[in-house]
Amino acid sequence: MTLLDPRCSLAEHSSLIGYLMGVAAVAQAIDEMALDTSRGSDCTADDFVYVLVGVASLGRAIENLAGSVVVAAPHPSPSPPQRWLR
16 A cells, blocks of 8 residues: 555555554564574574564554553442532
């Protein structure tokens, strides 16, 4: 898909936030693979490894843009009754 795509319906279904979330998810997967101690290699890094490092760095930058996210409890306790409810 390009910015000048003549099919308008494709542009309506695109989501920049979705793309950023996808890059961040791929970056987390790359970090998990990099931290796996059972995988090891004696060969030197090639261009593909540098691409993975770049994607991981981009994912960290996207996560920094998002800032800290507060995750709600799965079953939040009810709030105390307000004065106007009495």
